[in-house]
Amino acid sequence: MKIPMSWLNDYTDVNGITPLEYNHAMTMTGSKVEGIENPGENLLNVVTGKILEITQHPDADKLVVCQINVGDKTLQIVTGAPNVKVGQTVPVALDGALLPDGTKIKTGKLRGVESAGMLCSYEELGMSEADFPDAEYGILILDDSLPAGMDIRDVFHLNENIVDFEITSNRPDCLSVIGLARETAVTFGKPFTVKTPEVKGCGGDIKDYVSISVEDTEGCLRYCGKVAKNIKISPSPQWMQKRLKACGIRAINNIVDITNYIMLEYGQPMHAFDLRDLEGSAVCVRRAKAGETLTTLDDVERILDDSMLMICDGKKPVGVAGVMGGQNSEIKDDTTTILFESATFKAPMVRKTARKLGLRTESSSRYEKGLDPENTLPAIMRACELIEELGCGEIVDGIIDIYGQKEEPNVIPFDPEKINKFLGTDIDRKFMEDTLRALDFVVNKDSVIPPSFRKDVEGFADVAEEILRIYGYDKIPSTLMCGETAHSVKTPSQKLEDKVKELLCACSMNEIVTFSFTNPNYFDKLCLAADSPLRNTVTISNPLGEENSVMRTTAIHSMMETVARNINFKNDSAKLFELATIYLPTEEGKLPEERRVISLGIYGACDFFDLKGIVEALFDGVGLSSAQFRPETENPTFHPGRCASICVGKKEIGILGQIHPAVCDNYGVDKEIYVAQINLPDILTYAKNNKTYQPLPKYPAVNRDLALIVDDSVLAADIETVIKKKAKKLFAGLTLFDVYKGKQVPESKKSMAYSLKLQSMEKTLTDVEVNEIVQEVLTALEKELGATLR
């Protein structure tokens, strides 16, 4: 909401308050000032001038030399504009003038002839075609009635501080000059008065001109109508145009300008109908009928439906209630009799209609916040008063005022002590009462009644806020909460996440954060099976675009996108992790499961076992000792020979492997990418963080190297299981230090060289004992896995 500061003086007094003071004080009492602009700030030393004489420039065909009276003297100015004539009044930038685009004007010579300034176009004055739709090309020609030497800012009312307020949605009353004047008055402790409009009238009876009925009393809370006759349509006076313009509204004609002026002044949208266009001289407020249409004032044909509230005449719609009038009854140059409408419509209805029509207007944006029915009458009377003041018509006596159920006043208990306790303040009762009265509350001994335009004040807390905002938020003493000692603990899963991040960072991994919604094309990019449950997503019904339309069911896609991006950025290698949420639909009508997963991705100078090592280190760090890695050949996202499912018992808790080259192709990457995804809740379930001290061994360990020849299909995990089982309590460690295939090893077999560490807690093992155990191990390996010693 933009208003010129000077307008406030009609109701209160802002003289002597600097823009900066005003900005700060209003912001601190709740009317946030976005900025204060003065359009004339950068327009100096430009005055009106009268052209006395024009002669041809001696050395230039296209230039003329003007003698111009600028009030106190006559100047010689050279111009190239084609449209100047003797006797015209024009804007003259004097020597030392400043124009809004930063240009400084100085006396100089043009082709040898001295020029003591410059004649200006409207563009050079910082204005636009919209301001002068009829102006011809060249110098701006001003009204001849203006005296010479007048500051151009005063001509166009540019020397004005215009305040831009950010009004919150609960304060439609502040979308008006009167509302903001009230706030201003309370903020600065100034008087505040609004005159009751006085209408003389010219006799007659409105009932002889129009009949009004309200069919939809739920949608229309109040409808006031007044008739004016003998209307003479003309431009509205300068002072009114100036105020409208400062508020960002274009002047049209006196009647339309009055309705807009009232909307700005009272916050009450108004409409004027040409009465001769209302068939049957009737107005009916009703829902639109299916199939009805209306061409609104913006020249767009609107298709209506029965959810929309319309203003209709005896036959057809003539306006969309609260949104915009119809072209069929608009004010025309030859309009003579008008009907003013000042009404209150139900906020949600206006809001929905405006949305459906895609038509948000100054009017609808006020209605949809909920307007005060009590405001309609003063507003319409003020409009009539202006008609008389401007002498552009006569007001027919009588008013039609259809007012349904008047709302009961809201009586709110008033307890200063309770308010102070709630706010942590010590504000005295008198200040509270004075403040509330200044805000037009009725204050009784132990109750208050907010004014009808303050529907947002519903209860105790709202009253407290009213007092506080005027008292000053900055005056509340800061205190520390007392009360029971709060006991703060992180939940086990929160602690686990902290731990996981710490461990992964220690493993040289960098954390990433990615979007949780994505493009459904990821199903195919990851080569998911046609019946994969991962294709079942939570889908956004109003997405920004397809690329962000489904909630991800896997974090691997986000990781692949990040990896691909980094490869594009020429980052040769990366180790990345994300603690991501994936969204898995559950039953119809229920919320999805939001599962936290650890997502890992590495590429460049690394292989499968680097990633597996990280996973193992992670598991060790969080105390998950029971995880097993099983070959997974069926997952289409991964390399069939380089993928493991991570299991605890029968439960699969994650997957790890090299991304399938076909998937890499889909992401446009030609490197080997290793990715893992592990369910965090499963880690929480299976990890045991109950590590206790184990006595350190007193006796030396013995290492034996075993080079085994086994079938290619035998897994390291199988060998390890057998060895552990046989070595029993003496098992102290096993390291695979070489895998070899080739010469000296038979076809389809491989050599696996282990270093087995044996140790007793009770004694030093003898060679004989060690040999015995190793023999047992070898026998079992041969029997169970067909392994032979190399």
Place this chain on the structure above:
Amino acid sequence: MKNQLLSMKEKAENALKNAKNLQDLEDIRVGLLGKKGELTAILRGMGGLSAEERPIIGQLANEVRSFIEEKIEAQKSVLLAAERSEKLKAETLDVTMGGRTPIIGKTHPLTTVLDEVKNIFVGMGFSIAEGPEVEYDYYNFEALNIPKDHPARDTQDTFYINDNVVLRSQTSSVQIRVMEEQKPPIRVIAPGRVYRSDAVDATHSPVFHQIEGLVVDKGITMGDLKGTLETFMKTLYGNDAVLRFRPHHFPFTEPSAEVDVSCFVCGGKGCRVCKGEGFIELLGAGMVHPKVLERCGIDTSVYSGFAFGLGLERIVMRRMNIDDMRHLYENDLRFLNQF
């Protein structure tokens, strides 16, 4: 013999002085004290001594022996020290050459700052609450005093899954979930992702993070809200940070406040960053609306509370001087490695 011993002692002293290295020392020791050494040779003559002379000479011989031994040891440590210092000299490195740096992984800037925020609040006795991102309309709007036709819904541009389910547009939804599950005293923060239908640009993202705070207890005041936020901000930004509370409107708090912090660049004087205001908008806060408390079954004649919500990205971007929000979600390693 006595003279022989004394001259041997003298000879030893001279020889040791000239010893250049450990081998010289050893040669001297063997030559004087070894089995075939001078001392042994001299002592062979002991047989020709009288019974009175024998112990005297014997004692002298022992004295000379231990004298020489001591001298050798002393000289040995001098030589060892010299030798070591030679070696150290030869081992001199160019210590200005770069070290072999182990790669330390880094948390994402959003996590780094969030952890800091969490720690501050945990220190003040707050627990960390969680709630779903795909949320019922009821928790995101209705229960927060934003009914279906409320104009505040327009400003939030919410993503809908269906009529009843949204992607939460604010972490305030967690307030309701906490109050439904827990009786006062309540002291929680709820960090998390929120979603709004904004196209991606330098200052907007359809996914971003908020941190919600909620306190409900007996006798909680607006002063407590101020004190808590001031403590938080001063811990995060340093003691010079000045907070400004000004009235605002949120449907679920009353009184409501917007909280600004003094500009980091100009310290409050006014500059381009703060658009001349000296303050930068930081968070929204207020006393929990009585309707919200009552809907959650909390007796407003006994309990009151405050709530606040702040945007994490904004804090991170200011803290790390990041000028484009897209960096945070692009995850370029060259960006991630900067922090």
